[in-house]
């Protein structure tokens with residue numbers, strides 16, 4: 685690749701990362717298929733889950749009583765069930781699917797690049 689192309693790609697990547705607040709969360713190898721983790725990213729605590737080759741990120745604190753979804757919950761297809769009182773959330777949208785929680789949690793865009801998982805905050 686010509687030197688100017690490398691410089692352009694680097695500056696575009698740096699600019700994109702700065703503009704979008706794109707932050708590396710963890711290595712893809714740290715998440716096996718069907719697993720999730722609680723990860724601190726850019727001052728937020730997130731649940732990051734892997735389903736096949738897709739990565740999903742939502743706020744870690746359950747909207748019912750703030751139990752950690754990533755540490756105490758269970759992944760079931762594209763949902764996570766809170767381990768404390770059983771509320772379920774959609775991993776894609778963060779939408780609450782069952783009581784006792786009544787409020788959604790925030791979901792975040794993710795990207796996989798170079799074997800790393802990035803979160804767009």
Ligand code: FES
Nearest residue numbers: 746748749766769
């Ligand atoms: S803290 Fe999650 S359902 Fe109660």
